[in-house]
Structures are given as structure tokens and as C-alpha cells.
Amino acid sequence: MGSRQLRDDTTVFAGVGVPLLAAVLAQHRHAPRLTLVIEGGIIAPRIEPGRLPISTNEMRAARHATMLPGITDTFLLAQRGFLDCGFIGGAQIDRHGNLNTSAIGRDYWKPTVRLPGSGGANDIVSLCKEVIVLTLHERRRFVETVDFVTSPGYLAGGDSRQQAGLLFGRVSRVVTTLGLFSFDPDDKRLRLDALHPGVTRDAVAAETGFEVLMAERVEATEPPAEDELSLLRAIDPERRFLA
Amino acid sequence: MAGAAPWDFREARRRLETKPKSSGEKLSSVEDAALRVRDGDTVAAGGCLFSRTPMALVREILRQRRRRLTLVRNLMCTEGELMMVAGAVEKVVTAWMSIGLPWGVSKIMREHVESGRVPLEEWSHLALGLRFHAAAMGVPFLPTLTMLGSDLMGVGGTQTLRCPYTGETLALVPALFPDVALLHVHRADRFGNCQIDGYPHMDADIARAASTVLVTAEEIIPEAEVRRHPDRTAIPGFMVDAVAHAPFGSFPHECYGLYEADFDHFGEYVAAIDASGSRAVGDYLDRFVYGPATHAEYLERFGRERLARQAGRARELVG
Numbered sequence: 001m002g003s004r005q006l007r008d009d010t011t012v013f014a015g016v017g018v019p020l021l022a023a024v025l026a027q028h029r030h031a032p033r034l035t036l037v038i039e040g041g042i043i044a045p046r047i048e049p050g051r052l053p054i055s056t057n058e059m060r061a062a063r064h065a066t067m068l069p070g071i072t073d074t075f076l077l078a079q080r081g082f083l084d085c086g087f088i089g090g091a092q093i094d095r096h097g098n099l100n101t102s103a104i105g106r107d108y109w110k111p112t113v114r115l116p117g118s119g120g121a122n123d124i125v126s127l128c129k130e131v132i133v134l135t136l137h138e139r140r141r142f143v144e145t146v147d148f149v150t151s152p153g154y155l156a157g158g159d160s161r162q163q164a165g166l167l168f169g170r171v172s173r174v175v176t177t178l179g180l181f182s183f184d185p186d187d188k189r190l191r192l193d194a195l196h197p198g199v200t201r202d203a204v205a206a207e208t209g210f211e212v213l214m215a216e217r218v219e220a221t222e223p224p225a226e227d228e229l230s231l232l233r234a235i236d237p238e239r240r241f242l243a
Numbered sequence: 244m245a246g247a248a249p250w251d252f253r254e255a256r257r258r259l260e261t262k263p264k265s266s267g268e269k270l271s272s273v274e275d276a277a278l279r280v281r282d283g284d285t286v287a288a289g290g291c292l293f294s295r296t297p298m299a300l301v302r303e304i305l306r307q308r309r310r311r312l313t314l315v316r317n318l319m320c321t322e323g324e325l326m327m328v329a330g331a332v333e334k335v336v337t338a339w340m341s342i343g344l345p346w347g348v349s350k351i352m353r354e355h356v357e358s359g360r361v362p363l364e365e366w367s368h369l370a371l372g373l374r375f376h377a378a379a380m381g382v383p384f385l386p387t388l389t390m391l392g393s394d395l396m397g398v399g400g401t402q403t404l405r406c407p408y409t410g411e412t413l414a415l416v417p418a419l420f421p422d423v424a425l426l427h428v429h430r431a432d433r434f435g436n437c438q439i440d441g442y443p444h445m446d447a448d449i450a451r452a453a454s455t456v457l458v459t460a461e462e463i464i465p466e467a468e469v470r471r472h473p474d475r476t477a478i479p480g481f482m483v484d485a486v487a488h489a490p491f492g493s494f495p496h497e498c499y500g501l502y503e504a505d506f507d508h509f510g511e512y513v514a515a516i517d518a519s520g521s522r523a524v525g526d527y528l529d530r531f532v533y534g535p536a537t538h539a540e541y542l543e544r545f546g547r548e549r550l551a552r553q554a555g556r557a558r559e560l561v562g
Contacts, residue, residue, distance in 0.1 A: 042442065071317065108398060117365045119339035120368040122368075164392030165413065
């Protein structure tokens with residue numbers, strides 16, 4: 001589903017795992033001139049089917065790349081405006097698309113659960129033109145308020161993102177295991193646009209810790225086509241990242 | 244810098260000005276190089292996650308039982324866990340810490356951070372890179388558009404500024420001048436001129452930012468070879484205080500083109516932690532860090548065949 005959001009003749013900042021699968025699938029299917037940029041300082045690798053990297057800083061991720069810039073330089077490409085799309089996930093997400101991958105609990109310095117941290121997620125959400133969030137849809141993730149804003153979505157909604165100085169990027173889509181979401185154009189609240197086949201609105205409500213807005217017409221997502229599935233299975237034959 | 248703020252560019256400059264910047268001999272043993280690290284130092288490690296980590300230097304620092312270190316690294320991996328369990332660090336500064344996707348959230352990090360024993364100061368990946376870059380430039384901060392509006396701003400006390408030209412809000416990330424840089428490179432000559440293959444990560448900035456630069460190299464090459472390809476020098480010799488020959492100096496992490504990270508070894512390490520928590524890391528330290536007296540003895544625990552297998556995989560991956 002994430003893959004279909006990627007357009008040809010664009011650039012994508014992709015992390016390892018599902019985002020990379022989505023980007024490689026798009027390259028093979030409808031976006032042959034899509035350039036992958038990887039956080040570890042890698043431009044345009046040719047990810048080999050069956051040899052997916054597990055880190056953004058390893059030789060599998062750099063295979064047949066066209067350039068290996070430094071990490072700071074790589075992120076500065078996004079700050080300059082060269083990155084059209086970025087993918088991120090998160091342990092917690094709230095109604096305004098703010099993400100937490102840092103710490104669960106009230107005290108940052110002594111958290112209940114310490115998570116790995118931002119890595120490049122904050123930079124991707126702050127600097128790419130458009131960001132797609134890919135996540136499992138579970139009530140413990142979709143919370144009223146995140147305990148810590150690692151990666152800002154629309155902060156408190158409205159124009160608070162711009163007010164904070166984040167002038168360029170935006171979270172355009174949230175793709176979950178239940179459906180496809182975007183944000184209401186005015187108050188920037190999460191809005192259901194389409195449900196995956198067999199999923200009900202009630203199921204979304206049950207797995208979401210806040211009220212989800214509904215698009216005027218909630219569509220049904222197109223299930224993965226046979227060629228998408230077979231490509232995905234070829235890219236990830238060991239099912240490292242596919243369900 | 245003991246007593247000085249990490250962004251104190253005047254103090255950092257003073258330290259460089261009073262330090263010899265020799266183009267002379269820098270060859271040293273790993274043991275002697277590591278002796279330059281003092282208790283309480285802020286130590287920045289090069290590479291990224293499990294790539295080109297200066298593991299031989301990290302192990303030697305642990306053997307020398309350094310204490311109260313602040314470890315800075317953009318993405319932290321097993322080196323951070325070893326330092327935590329060994330009691331060598333009082334704080335870590337990073338953008339992300341665990342081992343890698345397949346091994347989940349680091350249990351060792353969770354235990355040490357959640358208990359408040361080792362504070363984890365988090366920055367975004369770019370912000371930490373810009374902190375090194377500001378220091379490499381000799382200025383106290385750099386303006387950026389990242390981290391704005393997030394709670395990461397409060398963690399490290401990042402200030403904002405209304406841009407005097409455009410009126411927009413900018414984040415000002417403070418420079419980070421480490422006391423010591425630990426770097427592992429592909430090649431160096433005996434004067435410390437360093438060459439790096441593959442992804443350069445943040446090593447060149449870290450070398451410029453630090454007061455003391457300690458390097459291990461896979462290979463020591465003749466000066467003539469450096470002079471034949473000066474475009475390949477990432478770090479000039481006058482910045483470097485000590486360079487030690489350490490083949491497989493990143494192992495069990497990877498070195499681009501030379502050997503792949505030993506994922507089987509990671510797997511065994513994590514399985515032991517899953518079974519018995521940080522005690523397993525204590526046993527690991529005895530076996531792989533305190534046990535072997537030197538880097539060469541450490542490599543013997545793996546054997547030639549294992550190392551050759553990892554080298555073969557790397558050749559295939561960059562082929």
C-alpha cells in the first residue's frame with residue numbers, strides 16, 4: 001500500500017524493513033525512475049531480491065549505489081528540498097500524527113519504557129516534502145497524546161506545525177494494517193479515507209484511542225494485485241519483513 | 244572537556260592551539276593509543292551502528308577500566324551496551340540505540356536508562372551530525388530546520404532564533420567538541436594520514452571536532468601510496484595523535500568491502516541476553532574483552548576460517 005503512494009521521477013528517503021520493500025516494489029512496478037536515498041549515506045542502491053539489508057548502514061544497503069555521501073550531507077539533501085517523500089513508523093502516534101519512538105512514561109530521563117530513539121525519523125518528518133507513516137494499527141499505538149514527540153506531525157493541529165518553524169514538510173498519509181488515513185485540512189486531525197477489504201469502521205474505532213474523523217466517502221482499498229504480491233515475495237523470499 | 248561546556252569553542256580552540264600538530268611518526272599499539280583516554284572524558288566513536296565501529300579501541304578502553312566516560316555516537320550498537328555493563332559510561336549521547344531491526348529494542352539499554360543509571364541524551368541524527376560539523380568548523384552552533392517543535396529540543400536544551408534575514412524560526416544546535424575521537428579506517432600511513440572506503444559516516448567531522456584523535460587502521464600503507472592518491476585522504480596526519488595497526492579492528496562489526504558484520508555472533512550474544520540479561524554481557528566481557536590481552540588474541544578466539552568467511556561475504560557484497 002505504501003508502495004503505491006510513490007510516484008515516478010521522485011526521490012524517497014527509505015528506512016530498512018517495510019519502507020524499503022515498498023520503495024523497491026515501486027521501482028520494479030510503476031516508478032523505475034524513483035531514486036532511493038538511505039540514511040546511512042547511500043544514494044540509489046540496487047537492492048537485490050533475497051538480500052535485503054537489516055540496517056541502513058551496511059553493505060547490503062549500499063549495493064551498487066551511485067554515491068556514498070556522509071550521513072550529515074545525506075540529511076542536508078532533505079533540508080535543501082531534494083527529498084520528495086519519506087517513510088517512517090512509530091511506537092505511538094496521536095490524532096495529529098505526532099510520533100513517539102523515544103520514551104514511554106512521564107519522565108524522559110527515567111522512562112517506563114525506553115525505545116531506541118529518533119535515528120533519522122525526526123529529520124525525515126521535519127525535512128522531506130511529504131511523509132508517509134507506515135504502522136500496525138493497535139490501540140496501544142494510536143493514543144490520545146504521545147508521551148514524547150520524537151517526530152512532529154501536526155503538533156497541536158491547525159497551523160502549529162508552521163508556527164514551530166516547520167515550514168516545508170507534512171505527514172500526508174498514514175497507512176495502517178486496517179486502512180488508509182490522511183489529515184483533515186483545517187484542524188489536522190486523523191481522518192479515515194479507505195478501509196482494507198473486510199475491515200469495518202468499528203474495528204478502526206476499537207483499535208484507536210481517540211475519535212477518528214471519517215472522509216465524506218470512505219472508500220475500500222484495492223487489495224494487493226497478484227504481480228505486487230509475487231514481486232514482494234521475490235524481493236523478500238525469507239519473509240524477513242513481509243507478514 | 245572536563246569543566247567546559249561541549250560547545251565551548253574558545254576552550255576547544257585553545258586546546259588545539261596548545262597541542263603539537265606534528266606530521267611525524269604516529270604509529271602506536273592499540274594499548275598505548277587507548278592510554279590517552281582519561282576517566283571523565285567525552286569520547287566520540289566513528290562509524291555508524293555496526294559499521295566501522297572502532298571496536299579494538301573500545302575493548303582496550305574497557306580493559307584499561309576507564310570510568311565516567313560520556314560516549315557519543317550517532318547510532319549506538321553493542322559497543323554502547325558493553326560500555327554500560329562494564330560501568331565505563333556515566334552518560335550516552337546518541338540519536339538511536341539498539342543492535343539492529345531483527346534483534347528488537349536493546350534490553351541492556353532499557354535496563355540502564357529506565358533505572359536512571361545511564362542517562363541517554365537523544366538528538367535527531369542530523370542534529371548530532373551538525374553538532375560535530377559545527378565543532379569541525381570551530382563555531383559554537385549551526386542553524387537548522389530539523390528538530391523544531393519536537394520534544395527533542397528540550398532534551399539537549401536546543402535554543403531557537405528568529406532568523407535576522409527572513410524572520411523565520413531556526414533551531415540552533417550546539418557544537419560538540421569531544422575530548423577524544425575513536426576512529427577505525429581502512430588505511431593509514433605511519434604519520435596518521437587516513438583513507439576510508441565506502442560510506443564516510445561522520446568520521447572526518449569527528450576528527451576535526453575532537454582534541455585528541457586515536458585511529459586504528461586495517462592496513463598501514465607507505466607514505467608514497469598516500470602521496471600517489473592524496474584525494475583519498477579523509478583525515479590528514481597532523482590531526483591524528485596515534486595510529487595503530489588493527490586488522491579486523493571493527494570486528495564483529497563490519498568494515499566496508501573488507502568484512503561483513505558477524506550476524507551469527509550478534510545472534511548468540513542477544514540469545515544469551517534474552518536468557519540471562521546483563522549477566523550474559525558480563526560473561527561476554529570476560530570472554531571477549533578482559534580475557535584476551537591484545538587485539539590479536541581477541542581475533543584468535545574466532546579463528547582464521549571465521550574471519551575469512553566474513554571477508555568473503557564482504558567481497559561478494561561490493562563486487
